[in-house]
Amino acid sequence: MGSEGAEGAADSPTDPPAVELDGVTKRYGDTAAVDDVSFQVREGEFFTLVGPSGCGKTTTLRLIAGFEEPSSGTVRFFGDSVAGVPPEDRDVGVVFQNYALFPHMTVGENVGYGLNFADPPEGATRDERVAELLELVDLPDAADRDPESLSGGQRQRVAMARALAPGPDLLLLDEPMSALDAQLRERLRVQVRRIQSELGITTVYVTHDQEEALAISDRVAVMRDGRPEQVAPPRTVYREPSSRFVAEFVGDNNAFAGRVTAIEDASGSAVAAVDVDGEVLRVAVDKANNVAPGDRLTFCVRPEYLRIGAGDSRLTATVESAEFLGETTRVTLDWGGRDLVVRTRDPLSGEIVVGFDPEDAHVIGVSGE
Numbered sequence: 001m002g003s004e005g006a007e008g009a010a011d012s013p014t015d016p017p018a019v020e021l022d023g024v025t026k027r028y029g030d031t032a033a034v035d036d037v038s039f040q041v042r043e044g045e046f047f048t049l050v051g052p053s054g055c056g057k058t059t060t061l062r063l064i065a066g067f068e069e070p071s072s073g074t075v076r077f078f079g080d081s082v083a084g085v086p087p088e089d090r091d092v093g094v095v096f097q098n099y100a101l102f103p104h105m106t107v108g109e110n111v112g113y114g115l116n117f118a119d120p121p122e123g124a125t126r127d128e129r130v131a132e133l134l135e136l137v138d139l140p141d142a143a144d145r146d147p148e149s150l151s152g153g154q155r156q157r158v159a160m161a162r163a164l165a166p167g168p169d170l171l172l173l174d175e176p177m178s179a180l181d182a183q184l185r186e187r188l189r190v191q192v193r194r195i196q197s198e199l200g201i202t203t204v205y206v207t208h209d210q211e212e213a214l215a216i217s218d219r220v221a222v223m224r225d226g227r228p229e230q231v232a233p234p235r236t237v238y239r240e241p242s243s244r245f246v247a248e249f250v251g252d253n254n255a256f257a258g259r260v261t262a263i264e265d266a267s268g269s270a271v272a273a274v275d276v277d278g279e280v281l282r283v284a285v286d287k288a289n290n291v292a293p294g295d296r297l298t299f300c301v302r303p304e305y306l307r308i309g310a311g312d313s314r315l316t317a318t319v320e321s322a323e324f325l326g327e328t329t330r331v332t333l334d335w336g337g338r339d340l341v342v343r344t345r346d347p348l349s350g351e352i353v354v355g356f357d358p359e360d361a362h363v364i365g366v367s368g369e
């Protein structure tokens, strides 16, 4: 899970992407809910749209499903435009947040409902297909049950089985777990990923939960104001965020900005000395970026890389608050009026020294002014 590339994706580089958005904009009056968006989803990939409320995730998904048409730009499936193709002819299975099972039908009838509009794939009978799908979602004995008698997580799995019954090319999931409690969400996301991998079905998933996005996806698009700010595998988004927004949205982070005072040329890489409010911090920089003294540098250090009483650059800060999270404690520090976050197993209080090594800082912006 969370592999570096789209492992599990079955295509070769020359195959057209399963889904492509090419300069897609969707306007509602003066608001561009989706603003000139381009990205590609490979066949078999688990691709997640993540971002804060109102950033355009659901609208993007609805444009792919065909519930909305773009104001401009093109949506393509396997290289062909789907402009004007209604949702029922797009071969997509959709699961929404509020599982919306039919209460007057049994679980089996709910799953079978998906087959009212399309024959079961590969010559299976309707009953065989329903049984196969219930097996897949780990509810083999639930066919005769009443949806009301199921837990929220089980209902969502039935909704997935219903969406998958006709054998769609593409599975679209819009916040399918947001109504569930945290523990159930964690379990369900493992199941969703297993089902997706077993079928090898191209999946576009929408969530506002960055942890869920990192855990479940081959690649993630971090959206802001109607656009993806970064599209990359989870590890890259976490370790090498392309902007301060991504750095701060995806997991805890400590962002710093300051003026470069000197460049030290170490073997193979360079280290910038950066003056952040009078404190000189040392940060590894890519030589290709030609960072020079006088430049303004923004960089971040993840909490797990801020070490207590160690590290090349050190800061003296005061403990403000601590949240016990079980495995670790998340401690907020005050450093000259700004918050820093550090994770530790040991209780901390009062004034402490935290530090980091140059290579544990990640540069997110350089400007010449």
Ligand code: ATP
Pocket (backbone or CB within 6 Å): 028, 031, 032, 033, 034, 051, 052, 053, 054, 055, 056, 057, 058, 059, 060, 208
């Ligand atoms: P959330 O996580 O809160 O569901 P989101 O990222 O899915 O948010 P969208 O629902 O895609 O965001 O909405 C993006 C923007 O477009 C918002 O500003 C929203 O108010 C606006 N919007 C979405 N649908 C419509 C509509 N039918 N009419 C007018 N404005 C809309």
